[in-house]
Amino acid sequence: GINAEYMGAGRTAPGKCYRLYSKEAFDELEESPIPDIHRSNVSQVLLQLLRLGQSIREFPFIDPPCVETTIQALHELQILGAIDDNLCLTNRGSQICLLPVEPMLAVCLLESHKDGCSEQIAAIIGMLSVPRIQIRADRDSCNYSDRALSLFKHRDGDHMTLLKIFNFYIKACTGSLNGQIDRMTYEIERRAKEFCKKHSLHDKYMWQAVCIQQQLLRNMSRMGIPTPTLEATEYDNSGYSISIRRALCRGMFPKVAFTSEGIAYESVFDGNIFRLHPSSVLKGIEEWIIAHEAVITQRSYLRTCSIISKEWLREFAERSLKQIVIQSDALKEKLQFLMG
Secondary structure, eight states: HHHHHHHTTTTTSOOOOSSOOOOOHHHOOOOOOHHHHHHOOHHHHHHHHOOOTOTTHHHHHHSSHHHHHHHHHHHHHHHHSSSSSOOOOHHHHHHHSSSOOOOOHHHHHHHGGTTHHHHHHHHHHHHHHHSSSSSOHHHHHHHHHHHHHHHHTTBBHHHHHHHHHHHHHHHHHSSTTHHHHHHSSSSHHHHHHHHHHHBBHHHHHHHHHHHHHHHHHHHHHHHHHHHOOOOOTTTTHHHHHHHHHHHHHHHHHEEEEEEESOOOOOTTTTOOOEEOOTSSSSOOSSSSSEEEEESSSSSEEEEEEEOOOOOHHHHSSSHHHTOOOOOHHHHHHHHHHOOO
């Protein structure tokens, strides 16, 4: 890609190409970018292949995922109940395939009616499915944007913060935290843009999140699964937050992590060590958390995290926890205490 830009500098007229890096830095670059399939979770891809009756081993990928990534994805699908020991699709796996989201998020949504919060979980998934909603153009606008979003921070984590932003967007458009947007009218569009400008949010992505929520709820209704909702009145109401975080834990327990020293988090299922991403509203002192994704840069971070209770793990993931290969003494001690 870099050399292609260099060749384009003099395509139609004489030109110059300024490289804003040293030759040593250029020599350290990879010949070509790492394919996304080597850097991403492929569980959804593998699940769709199984649904189509394709062999994972023999499928002609242009860039096949590495063996370790495939094994991790199959293990995740197995503990979610999407496939059995023979790598055959289960009834739960067939339901997950009908929801166009990551398998873990699909399980959260499928199980959310048990906690009475399907609309809220669909809204959170909508917010997780769009690009970053916060506008950050330069240092000054970053500081203003951070102050604007600080109004929505929730002490229980990033998922509740995203839901709070979503619900106040709905309130700005409809006049009620529990309102519904059936279609985008001129007045609703005006209110939405005014709200997003005030709080440094991308109005296009916020509307996309609303559309994704509505699509997911329609899919649930077609599957005959109830979609109850909670009344969004007080965000400091612990029962409101607990119900939503319980529903998230039902599907996201494979991404659970713990800390024993308040410095770094250890992933329970793979033993990797992470820090909280700087964008998280959590302080890094919470004992048990679930995370939506891991980000690897010069350091390893967990991004979009929420506090959970260890009792929920015992309730939703006891069988999976008993099968874990212990990675550290700290994990062994935590699991022995957790499992009683």
